[in-house]
Amino acid sequence: MRERHGIRVVMHRATDAPYIDLRVDDGQEINFGQLSLKVIYTPGHTQDAMCLLFRDRIFTGDTLLIGGCGRTDLPGGNAEKQYDSLSKLKALGDQIRVYPGHDYREAVSTLGDEKQNNPRLQIASKEEFIHFMTSRKPPLPRKIQEALEWNRTPIQGTQRGMGEGI
Numbered sequence: 001m002r003e004r005h006g007i008r009v010v011m012h013r014a015t016d017a018p019y020i021d022l023r024v025d026d027g028q029e030i031n032f033g034q035l036s037l038k039v040i041y042t043p044g045h046t047q048d049a050m051c052l053l054f055r056d057r058i059f060t061g062d063t064l065l066i067g068g069c070g071r072t073d074l075p076g077g078n079a080e081k082q083y084d085s086l087s088k089l090k091a092l093g094d095q096i097r098v099y100p101g102h103d104y105r106e107a108v109s110t111l112g113d114e115k116q117n118n119p120r121l122q123i124a125s126k127e128e129f130i131h132f133m134t135s136r137k138p139p140l141p142r143k144i145q146e147a148l149e150w151n152r153t154p155i156q157g158t159q160r161g162m163g164e165g166i
């Protein structure tokens with residue numbers, strides 16, 4: 001897609017992926033046409049996780065899921081940072097619509113609904129959150145090592161082939 005359509009790959013500066021066209025920082029605006037997305041750096045699921053705020057909508061990746069949040073036990077994950085990142089999102093307006101990276105439940109929610117109903121946002125303290133996140137051991141995603149390796153491999157011409165997502 002990048003080569004065929006001239007798409008630019010945008011990631012947070014903290015990424016270790018080598019094929020990025022634009023590395024962005026917290027608070028930066030990503031402009032496209034007349035529109036722009038605001039970067040909110042939200043490490044925790046990964047060290048380079050970010051959310052993108054667009055007017056009254058936010059794309060939350062795997063930081064905030066509907067009724068949950070991204071796991072923090074995979075490489076680059078950090079429960080304490082995830083707590084701080086979720087707190088950052090909680091400080092935004094209730095009416096903002098949430099579009100997560102996975103639709104395990106409904107495809108869209110609002111920050112207000114999540115603050116009221118998402119069990120991960122009800123945990124009273126950072127310590128309890130860290131305890132909760134670090135005491136769970138869900139199975140590893142299939143082929144995670146291959147996928148991580150793949151993500152860190154430079155693109156050589158068009159020889160990158162078909163990767164499997166996680």
Ligand SMILES: [Fe+2]
Nearest residue numbers: 045062070166
């Ligand atoms: Fe993920």
